[in-house]
Amino acid sequence: MQATYHKYILNFKRPSGTSRGVMIEKETWFIVLEENGKKGIGECGILRGLSIDDRADYEEKLHWSCSNIHLGKDKLWEALLEFPSIQFGIEMAFQSLISENPFLLFPSDFTKGKKSIEINGLVWMGEEAFMKQQIEEKLANGYKCIKLKIGAIDFDKELQLLRYIRQYFTPEQVEIRVDANGAFSLSEALYKLNQLSEFELHSIEQPIQKNNTDTMSELCRTTPFPIALDEELIGVFSTEEKEVLLQKIKPQYIILKPSFVGGFRGTQEWISLAEKYNIGWWITSALESNIGLNAIAQWTFLLNNIMPQGLGTGALYTNNYNCPLEVSQGQLWYRTELNWDLNTADFI
Template sequence: MKIDFLEHTLQFKFDAGTSRGVMREHNVVYVILTDPETELKGIGECAPLPGLSVDNKTQVIDFLKSLKKSEEYLNIPLASAEAFEIVEELVPEDLPSVRFGLETALLDLISGGKKEIYEGEFYQGQKRIPINGLIWMGDEEFMLSQIRKKIDSGFNCLKMKIGAIDFETELNVLNFIRRNFSEKDLTVRVDANGAFSTTEALSKLEKLSKYDLHSIEQPIKPGNIEGMRMLCKKTPLPIALDEELIAVDAKKGEEFLTAIEPQYIILKPTLLGGLKVSDKWIKNAEKLNIDWWMTSALESNIGLNAISQFTAYKNVILPQGLGTGQLYHNNIDSPLTIENGEIFYDKNKKWDLSLFKKTR
């Protein structure tokens, strides 16, 4: 197969604030695999997040350049199991975004370049996935404006970024939500992105728990296993591990989760090393009766499509974090559609793949 890649800068529609700073753009690299006989293309997305991913864009490009030199020796797999084996053999574990991108490009190529990563009702437009509406950090009025728009759009689950602005302001926003919407009417999650110190975390969780929240993601920075274990044990509010899973070997996932005993885990294939690794985490979690949900790591619709199809294949019930397709001015137009707090694949819409005519 022929191997190409293409760099692309996604432009946010607004300043996307988190406790790690404000994002205005996101640089991604698409890997494009072509069958030289049919000219069919499989496209995957490598989208490492600066300051969070194990790998970075320079490493991604350097690896894809080296892979391109050996393209004449690489055969197109006939089945998904073979695709996953190829990726494990070719791509080092310290390039998780490349593993995800190459996996999904191969799966796309196997399906004939139709963007059908997994067979099933989702791709056929017959199944919808519940998702949470994402509320980004900003001043109080900006956050309240987002909340109103999400609720008006039919969302019954919101995820609110916290930890970068005044904590009392964040509590005021939560108070506004609960004055107007009960826990039965609206599920609310919060995501601290590791913003709380270990000394203040428990007291802040106690204050947050007064607002009938579903869960909090990553209250303290990753890497403090003992601190997180104690927090999960004492917390009045269910804790979901997110960044904590990055750089942890999924083969040791059961041991890791047993040590911390979180209430939930959150899976981002781009950061963890792909769909096969995510599946290992799911099996580890379910074995320990730990629930989970999938989340986009701010990929464009190419990566989001793959994650959505994988998620639908798992027959999820909890709302997932798959609403990032609306973030960018210059996303890849796709059949992915959000309506009434659900994402689905609208077969009446087409992919706009004109960008990929510019491969090098």
């Protein structure tokens, strides 16, 4: 078996804002396996500035992984504990290699085009008018769940946007999730949660910065509506550490990005612990290309989680790979009549 790795830069169609800044491009890496004339491809979905494996030795570790591909998927997963995006890329590449079709990793009614995955519509941070425009587009496109990035513009303006949605749509008609990406200060978080509760939100992701577990635990205990941990899970490697974290904070939900938490295996560990402690969960992408998103979506369908998932990111880029994934009326479909267009992927 031979393994190679390749860098690819995805360009956003428009600058995309979070409380940590504005993104105009996204770096990603692909691992390609080749054996007996067959190829398998995996995506290492690193997000600079957020991924725990955003380290100076990242490419060096990719090189090491390809040089030691003979160790196999399981031993490599153990050796790459501190590089969750590479764990995911390796898992995905091995699954791709053993599949009849390198892009049909987990056959199901989803990949047959018979069933879909409900997803949330993502509204990026920006000026009030831009956010309002995005909200209107998502609602017009049939989304029953929208997720707003908050914490970058004036908080009162963000409240106005939520008020605008609730003027026209009840919680039964449109579920609203908000994601603060850790933007609230420890002292003001509960006050802001109480203000947000007026709009009957489904949940808020990561209201405060990670590693403030005492405050986060208190917030989860006293919050007027559910809190979901996201960044808090990044860099928690062992099963024991994961369990200690969930026992201490007792969140209402956790949000799982396979590229951030150790691929399918790492995600499944979190799911098992969450269900043990009656904590809800859902899966989201980490802004991978359609190659990684395709694998995550196929795997997610098999989990039978009926909540809207965060998998609607395929249309963000100008130079993504065309694929069978298609969003329609707030649902992600696998259109069997559509083909992959990999003309720009000279490494496949």
